[in-house]
Amino acid sequence: MTTSHWLVKSEPNTYSYGDLERDGKTIWDGVRNNAAALHLKAMREGDEVFFYHSQEGLAVVGIAKVVRTAFPDKTDPAGRFVAVELAPVRALTRPVTLADMKAEPALADMAMLRQSRLSVSPVAADQWKVILKMAGG
DNA sequence: GCCAACGTTGGC
């Protein structure tokens, strides 16, 4: 079993990386997209997750980790979607902006760049390393 | 605020 990497988006006005650090952990629910839900289901405990600020900031600002694998999303009345639980790992020394990622050829195939509306997406191992490096290591 | 992308809904 190998560790996978992911990226989740959140509007910082609604829930920021700082909020996650303050809370210690949070239930990542409210995802109402089948492709995103499939990714949530594929997450394993200990997987690392880039935390991206959409709308405001437009940058990967921190790293979180999966502390609880997929379970039914209580906020979904139809009971079709799932949630996971995330905890903070660390804020990035230097946030990596969307513009930075678009300008980096090694990230051209990133799922979140190819499909901008996807709120939960996989990050390949090499893409993960590139972004970490861009963040200052 | 606008608009492109894309998922969902509903009429046929």
Added chain:
DNA sequence: GCCAACGTTGGC
């Protein structure tokens, strides 16, 4: 089962 209309997301 197709496809037009509509709603939502998210970058600009």
